Amino acid sequence: MRETQSRRDEGTADTTSLHERERGLLWHPYGALSDGSHFAVSGASGPRVDLVDREGRRLTALDAMSSWWSVVHGYRHPDIDEAVARQLESFSHVMFGGLTHAPAVGLAERLVAVTPAGLDHVFLADSGSVSVEVALKLAVQHQRALGRTRGRFLALRGAYHGDTTGAMSVCDPVTSMHADFNAVLTPQVFAPLPPGPHASDAELHEWCAAVDALCDRHGHELAGIIVEPLFQGAGGMRPYHVRALQHLRTRAGELGAVLIADEIATGFGRTGSAFASERAGITPDIMCVGKALTGGYMTLAAVLCTAEIAQVISDSSHRALMHGPTFMANPLACAAACASLDLLFDTSDGQPAWARSITRLSRGLRTHLAPAATLPGVADVRVVGGIGVIEMRERVDIGAVTATAAQHGVWLRPFGTNIYTMPPYIAADDDIERIATAMAAAAGGQP
Ligand SMILES: *Cc1c(COP(=O)(O)O)cnc(C)c1O
Secondary structure (H helix, E strand, O other): OHHHHHHHHHOOOOOHHHHHHHOOOOEOOOOOEOOOOOOEEEEEEEOEEEEEOOOOOEEEEEEOOHHHHOOOOOEOOHHHHHHHHHHHHHOOOOOOOOOOOHHHHHHHHHHHHHOOOOEEEEEEEOOHHHHHHHHHHHHHHHHHHOOOOOOEEEEEOOOOOOOOHHHHHOOOOOOOOOHHHHHHOOOOEEEOOOOOOOOOHHHHHHHHHHHHHHHHHHHHHEEEEEEOOOEEOOOOOEEOOHHHHHHHHHHHHHHOOEEEEEOOOOOOOOOOOOOHHHHOOOOOOEEEEOHHHHOOOOOOEEEEEEHHHHHHHHHOOOOOOOOOOOOOOOHHHHHHHHHHHHHHOOOOOOOOHHHHHHHHHHHHHHHHHHHHHHOOOEEEEEEEOOEEEEEEOOOOOHHHHHHHHHHOOEEOOOEOOEEEEOOOOOOOHHHHHHHHHHHHHHHHOOO
8 A cells, every 4th residue: 555655656647646636635725625626746847847737638837936936946956956965865854952053054154144234143943934923022022121011013004924823913904814813813003005116205204104103102012013125925916115114114213113024025136136125225123034045945934133132132031032943944944045045146147146137037027028018907017126917907817817827838826916927036038928928818818
């Protein structure tokens, strides 16, 4: 039985039965129990995934999603494959309590080197959501160490920070799909949607005044302010004005609240700067990174903080950041992350490799997505760094968009009103053209 099973799992010959085997068995993200309709993946390399549908038809598709924004170097990158294989031959996991290892130390050194100046201390977490929990706990512990019992956060409408309980509490309370859990969520303080990049002075002024009013009312109970800097991802693929972020930076400082930058989606070049915070010329007190951290090989995230915060924690009665997951600093994941960062920040071409890639992706997306702006039903077409979005007026039909894109050899997974791409950084110019064509075709087929 065991043998049959493993042979089945290895072989791609029998992938059609995967659909049958998972039907009614497995849940997928924010989905009903599987109805057996998902594409099965039989392999992947570079920017492409090999898919098999339930009828056994095979197709190879460009992964325009980079597997939820993480696989920036594409699949089976030789450097990351090698780094993980080398670590596997050494040891794949050890507890991080009382022990340390080269992949973790090397990763922390690299993260401090590439993130905004002033973020000098690192905590490794298992996933993006967990890193947000750690950031919130760090902020609360920091307040407590200063003799304050503050435990609430100011967050933005339209925000997405993850699916765990603390993270859910700072997501948009209406649009984030978390409303069912209000009974267990800390009620946080929400500022209105931040004004867009082209907002007028009057709009900015009005928004800042609304934030100030919330700060006046709740400042004494705020442990921190948490934001996705300059670009809200899963909450709507929406860029916003640098002055809004700068205002939150100023207000956090004045209130004695920490500013947490959730760069899980925006980090590592995706929006056109290494970290979005840098484009606003601000340094957060705490920063979360994840998603692309391991080049999409494994789950891993990190929380960075300033020397000032680390000092307050070190001087407190615990002296410790009170968190410590079983798989903290998993060596395989850290090895993948080190290799990924070395690729991203390689400057042998004069500028960091991510910058060259994003400039190219941005140009391609702008050129090839522009015609979609005139399609009926399209509300907006925008490109931010290596992100391309066709925003529709109505919610999109996920199944229809996916099917149309697949016919064009592209894997898309839209949400809400957005048909979007965050292609792997290694996608070639004609890959970008194909992705844009598929997105326009999918948008054209929508009501
Ligand atoms: C994806 C995401 C998270 C959650 O990360 P997971 O690894 O899915 O837990 C948190 N914040 C932002 C901005 C994200 O895009």
